[in-house]
Amino acid sequence: MLVALPTLPDRPLLVALVALLWLALVLYGASAGWWLVETLVLSWGWRADRAERWGLDEVQVRILTVDAEAVVQGTVDALPEAVTDVHVIAERDVDVDGAVVDVVPDSFDCTATNKGRALEWARRNVDCDREYVLYLDEDTLVTELTGLPDADVVQFTEKPIYTGSRLTYLCEVFRIGYQFEQFGFHRLRYPLYAWGGGVAIRHGLEQSITWDARTITEDTNFVWRAADERSISYRLVDARFRNQAPPSVWAMLKQRRRWISGTMRDDAALPLRYRPLAFTRVVAWALSPLVPLLVVGAYAFPGSAATLDSYVALSTALLGILVLYTLAGLVAYRKHPLLWPVFLLATPVGVVLHALGAMWGLVRPVDTFEVTEKVAPATIERVNAGLEEGAIADHDGSERLIRGSPEAFEWTVFDD
Structure with a gap:
């Protein structure tokens, strides 16, 4: 004998679950909608011709490291010959050819901690008579650098290198696709984030704003504080500097945890009108693995998730946007079209892994900086x-x- 299950409204637990899934759908839908606005509307006016005004003789390069000597040597060797003012800011003494090594003394004290402390020490103690300071991570390989456009903050795009983990590489392709929104940041008073592994800052601006702030996402924090104090100009250069994908899933999870923890803590630096957007993005990132579940649930239990027939279409569309992020990453990486189906089919795996660290940081934020492992x-x-x-x-x-x-x-x- 068949027994009819009670309808969804008679089951409070399922009603609450459906409400939660709908909330996740709305939050992720808002984040995805904003991404489309940034990439399709706000990116209008981005100029691919870079309009270089400042030559490399007006650029001082500073490479931040603890003591990764072999990794830093590769970064220094990749610099154009026209770059002659190169400093390695290290926590311990290292031997690097082609650069001046400046060691941050243990006795130095300031409000900033970890990497921010090293940045602040260098700002105070490393002489600079150039217009710009170009900051690179220890593993950043510079590509196509011949000069800089005239802007207070010049952000270079990135393209992580495969270092042994196919899963983390998949996640990086997905992340780089999402970063296409950066092409619209020049329209915003507050760029939503910055990548400190490839950013040039006008020296005068750096001296005025300083790095002396307690944060573990010092790059984004600096840009937000600068935008709060004055109207800064921002340019994105699509040079695709090469850096390293995390060598393991565990290293990636800790990295993502730190990123989202720092972003949540620094949200107070944003004006009120930006905070709902920042909150939506954080929650959407952490809850993005729910999107495939929404689609499965909508198709497996038609009519149970909501009374609106549009639920299936909406959840499927959101899954399609996740695939669109991967597709944008494939374009950025210039992958051969024959490889596209492999990456696109693996998108749900990349989404889940990319979000696990963010979910971890949302539940248990971290307030310390841990350098992601690099390889020579x-x-x-x-x-x-x-x-x-x-x-x-x-x-x-x-x-x-x-x-x-x-x-x-x-x-x-x-x-x-």
């Missing part, structure tokens, strides 16, 4: 060569890789 250039070359025998087209490139040539880093099992 020679290690990257061995990892990629071992994955696919035919991945290296020009075997002489292994020597160029050790010297830091960015072109050599195109040799990954996933790259063309």
